[in-house]
Amino acid sequence: MSFHLILFLAFGAVCAGGAVNxxxxxxxxxxxxxxxxVMAALAGEYLLLGAEFVAAVQVIVYAGAIMVLFVFVIMLLNAGEEEETKGSRVAILFGVPGILTGSVLMASVVLRHSGTEAVAIGALPGHPTDIAQLLFHDFLLPFEVTSVLILIAIMGAVVLASKPEPAAGKVD
Amino acid sequence: MVPLSYYLLLSGFLFACGVAGFLIKRNIITIFMSIELMLNGVNLSFVAFAAHWHALSGQVFVFFVMVVAAAEAAVGLAIIISVYRTRETLNVDQVNLLKL
Structure with missing residues (x-):
């Protein structure tokens, strides 16, 4: 058992355990x-795959910015314990066997048909200059379009989250 | 050395956990976090395939997924705040009208 496989299994166990938790x-x-x-362990998996830049962005953007937004909203709304609701019996009757068969099928297909050759550690030339060359040259148009997307998202968030103004002309 | 299929299995497991959370959770914020979990599972597939085929564009797609996830989180959480302001609840069973 190679050191690489041990690291993969350790990070993968953290990922799976966090997802179940x-x-x-x-x-x-x-x-x-x-x-x-889960996100921090995934950053470890990206490092194993040789994608150092993606791992750094994963920690900074996902685990940093996006999750801080989630925790902030949970604190702001003072979200409490989830209420228990009665699950439907049909979901248990058909859902559990369906999930089991589906996952067994998927695992067998993946194990049989995807390449068995190993992914080498640091196999990818994931140097930031190579990624920048791709991002700012080959994918320049999508990159510019995402800036418009973010602008629209910011405006939408501000409009949605701002308090509704009292109707004009209504005096109370 | 780790076979590609191991990465794909982990990615599929994360995605399945996200789907299950989306279906069984009742808190609207937890449902939203399950969507983020699904996106993370897909990102792992992207990076694993990029490493397998020595194609860097897989990593660039991960950046675009992250950008879309960030925009989606900002808008979605604003919608959650707006819903909570009018309904005083985060339970999706009680949020059954689209009207604010």
């Missing part, structure tokens, strides 16, 4: 913390 916890803040653990 996200489902098991009833309080949203606990779910948010386990999601942060």
């Amino acid at each position: 996200l489902l098991a916890q009833r309080h949203p803040i606990n779910s948010a913390l386990s999601l942060i653990a």
Whole structure:
């Protein structure tokens, strides 16, 4: 068993455990913390794949910015424990066998048909200059379009989250 | 050395957990976090395939997924705040009207 495989299994166990914990916890803040653990472990997997820049962006943007936004909203709305609701019986009757068959099928297909040759550590020329060459040359138009997307998202968030003004002309 | 299929299995497991959370959770914020979990699972597939085929464009797509996820998180959380302001609840069972 190589060192690379041991690292993969360790990070993968943290990922899988965090994902299951996200489902098991009833309080949203606990779910948010386990999601942060999943994202940090995924950054480790990206490092194993030789994608150092993606790993750094994963920690800074995902675990940093986006999850801070989630935790902030959970604190702002004072979200409490999730209420218990009765699940439907049909979901248990058909959902559980369906999930089991689906996952077994998917695993067998992936194991049989995807290449068995190993992915080498640091195999990718993931140097930031190469990525910048791709991002600012080959993908320049999508890059510029995403800036418009972010601008629209900012304006939408401001409009949606601002308090509705009292109707004009109404005096009370 | 780790086979590509291991990465794909982990990615599929993360995606399946995201789908399950989306379906069984009742808190609207946790449902939103399940969507982020699905996006992370897909990102792992992108990076694993990029490493497998020595194609850097897979990593660039991960950046675009992250940008879209960030925009989606900002707008979605603003919608959640707006919903909470009018309904005083985060339980999706009680949010059954699109009207604010």
